[in-house]
Amino acid sequence: MQIAYQCCFAPVSGYLCICRSSTSWQCPACSHTLSTRASNSIIPSAEDPSKSISKKTYYQACNFCRWTTRGIGMPDKDVVSAAWSEKNNPEQLRIRQLMDYYRYLAQKETAEQAQRKSSKKRGYFSTAMQLQQRYGGPRTPQSSKKHPAVSTPLSSSLAALRLKGSFKEVTLEPAQTCGIDEVEKLPDEIYTKKVDFTQIASIQQRLYQPSRQIEQVEDFWPRKSTMFVKRSLRCKKCDHNIIKPEYNSSSIKFKIQLVAVHHIPEVRIHKEGPIIAGSKNKISLSLINPTEHDIHISFLPNTEENNTKKSNATTELPSSEIVVLKYDEAAEYISTPTSGKPEMFDDPSLIIYRRANKIGFYLQCVPNADLAPGDDVWITFRFRHEHYGNASVVKLLKGDDAASEPAPTWLTQTVFVNIGKVADK
Amino acid sequence: MLMQRRKNENTTATIAADAVVCEEATLEGSITIGPRCIVHPKATIIAKDGPIVIGESNLIEEQTKIINRNLPGTEGNSPLIIGDNNLFEVGSEFEGKFIGSNNVLEAKAKVGPLTTLSNGCTVGSSVHLNAAERLPDNTVICGKEYLRQHARDKPAHQGQQLDFLKKILPNYHFLIKSKKHA
Numbered sequence: 001m002q003i004a005y006q007c008c009f010a011p012v013s014g015y016l017c018i019c020r021s022s023t024s025w026q027c028p029a030c031s032h033t034l035s036t037r038a039s040n041s042i043i044p045s046a047e048d049p050s051k052s053i054s055k056k057t058y059y060q061a062c063n064f065c066r067w068t069t070r071g072i073g074m075p076d077k078d079v080v081s082a083a084w085s086e087k088n089n090p091e092q093l094r095i096r097q098l099m100d101y102y103r104y105l106a107q108k109e110t111a112e113q114a115q116r117k118s119s120k121k122r123g124y125f126s127t128a129m130q131l132q133q134r135y136g137g138p139r140t141p142q143s144s145k146k147h148p149a150v151s152t153p154l155s156s157s158l159a160a161l162r163l164k165g166s167f168k169e170v171t172l173e174p175a176q177t178c179g180i181d182e183v184e185k186l187p188d189e190i191y192t193k194k195v196d197f198t199q200i201a202s203i204q205q206r207l208y209q210p211s212r213q214i215e216q217v218e219d220f221w222p223r224k225s226t227m228f229v230k231r232s233l234r235c236k237k238c239d240h241n242i243i244k245p246e247y248n249s250s251s252i253k254f255k256i257q258l259v260a261v262h263h264i265p266e267v268r269i270h271k272e273g274p275i276i277a278g279s280k281n282k283i284s285l286s287l288i289n290p291t292e293h294d295i296h297i298s299f300l301p302n303t304e305e306n307n308t309k310k311s312n313a314t315t316e317l318p319s320s321e322i323v324v325l326k327y328d329e330a331a332e333y334i335s336t337p338t339s340g341k342p343e344m345f346d347d348p349s350l351i352i353y354r355r356a357n358k359i360g361f362y363l364q365c366v367p368n369a370d371l372a373p374g375d376d377v378w379i380t381f382r383f384r385h386e387h388y389g390n391a392s393v394v395k396l397l398k399g400d401d402a403a404s405e406p407a408p409t410w411l412t413q414t415v416f417v418n419i420g421k422v423a424d425k
Numbered sequence: 426m427l428m429q430r431r432k433n434e435n436t437t438a439t440i441a442a443d444a445v446v447c448e449e450a451t452l453e454g455s456i457t458i459g460p461r462c463i464v465h466p467k468a469t470i471i472a473k474d475g476p477i478v479i480g481e482s483n484l485i486e487e488q489t490k491i492i493n494r495n496l497p498g499t500e501g502n503s504p505l506i507i508g509d510n511n512l513f514e515v516g517s518e519f520e521g522k523f524i525g526s527n528n529v530l531e532a533k534a535k536v537g538p539l540t541t542l543s544n545g546c547t548v549g550s551s552v553h554l555n556a557a558e559r560l561p562d563n564t565v566i567c568g569k570e571y572l573r574q575h576a577r578d579k580p581a582h583q584g585q586q587l588d589f590l591k592k593i594l595p596n597y598h599f600l601i602k603s604k605k606h607a
Contacts, residue, residue: 065567066547071577198575
């Protein structure tokens with residue numbers, strides 16, 4: 001899911017847009033956004049050389065890795081809104097030549113195709129038309145306009161000339177090649193010289209600016225910010241709209257936002273503890289109910305076919321059903337809940353805590369005895385819960401009797417949990 | 426809620442007259458704190474296996490740990506020396522033997538016992554340094570990938586922050602005043 005970003009606040013169509021902003025740059029070393037910083041510098045004033053005034057100069061700096069434009073020797077800017085210069089692509093001339101040549105070839109090909117098509121068409125003319133074309137009818141420009149489909153030999157050759165005249169011949173020098181003997185050999189000291197990693201750009205940093213491919217850190221230059229664009233998503237099976245962002249590119253809301261986090265209960269790890277292979281470990285997980293209804297969770301073991309992640313521990317799941325209360329937005333503002341909800345009697349060996357729509361519970365798990373210290377331990381299980389659609393809200397809006405809850409759909413989710421690494425003995 | 430003023434058990438700390446050391450900070454052992462330093466509450470400075478000497482204008486924020494302890498197996502009483510104008514951000518830990526001046530240990534940075542920092546170094550957030558090396562001047566280490574760079578200038582001086590804290594902290598915290606002056 002792409003995120004919207006704020007280079008330019010105009011709504012952009014498609015995701016192939018290039019960022020044209022001259023004020024938003026990214027750090028070449030760590031690709032975080034650069035921020036403009038001001039510094040006071042005391043220089044002699046322009047009018048009166050004897051007086052010296054303090055002037056504000058601006059430079060770009062990265063807050064994360066502390067790379068600054070001063071470090072590469074880029075002069076500071078006097079005005080905040082001045083555009084920061086960008087280095088040109090050294091291969092620009094050659095690329096332009098190649099593009100021109102390609103354009104010329106493309107034009108030539110379309111002209112040839114048009115010619116071929118028009119010549120083909122002649123074959124399909126009926127004999128009557130052919131006769132008329134050759135012998136009959138006045139051949140004035142007006143009449144040829146009346147029958148534009150009929151192309152006379154004269155008119156077709158004129159058309160071809162016309163097309164040829166619209167583009168000029170473009171020739172391209174073939175790329176320079178050099179034999180392997182002409183390439184400079186590497187100096188011998190490359191094997192013995194100590195490498196200073198702080199001066200050499202990493203591959204990642206080089207590829208961030210593919211046009212320049214800098215090797216030395218001192219040649220770094222701020223790069224243009226990449227743009228992120230929001231896209232809408234449809235279901236692959238039923239083609240229903242799942243995510244539809246607002247038209248305004250700076251808005252974080254969505255018109256339609258049907259994400260699983262708001263509907264499916266979330267399983268999280270509550271507390272990490274030391275895991276010993278081959279023996280019983282008690283792990284604590286928590287379940288969060290994001291829906292507006294109380295849900296009942298029952299656990300099921302995972303089937304072999306479904307075990308795609310290859311769990312390496314056996315789990316003892318809770319046999320009883322767990323009830324998790326609904327997500328109540330107003331609950332945080334009410335200090336003591338005076339509602340007539342009956343006190344839940346929770347089994348302390350199963351349930352750690354219960355807080356509004358959250359619940360913590362224990363699971364017994366035995367990792368395989370052949371696991372070595374440091375191996376990840378994966379457990380898997382399935383849980384069943386009910387899901388209520390929007391039918392109740394729709395009914396409420398319609399004014400129908402909302403007391404009758406619609407029938408829920410029961411869903412089963414498969415969960416794979418990495419509970420941690422096997423502890424050292 | 427009345428706060429009971431703790432009796433300061435550590436009386437061997439020599440604190441300069443204009444240093445601001447909050448009472449809530451934990452100071453143990455023989456510690457010397459230079460002028461214009463600021464030690465926030467909940468900072469921990471433990472001179473277990475040797476004295477700690479802190480220079481001028483250092484800013485030691487909350488939950489930092491500066492511990493002078495020997496490596497397991499070594500004996501001795503070597504001092505831990507901290508230079509001037511260093512910034513120890515929240516949650517940082519330093520267990521080495523020497524820091525120069527103008528360094529910055531960002532939040533949750535950990536510098537182990539074998540590493541020494543020279544001048545102007547910046548250790549980024551959550552960066553753990555354990556190797557036995559002396560970082561050259563103006564080195565910056567940051568990020569998940571421990572990106573190492575050489576900065577042109579040393580990090581900015583915290584003068585404004587030091588002045589501000591010197592005025593504000595005494596309004597809200599009790600301070601430790603040393604009987605003997607450095």
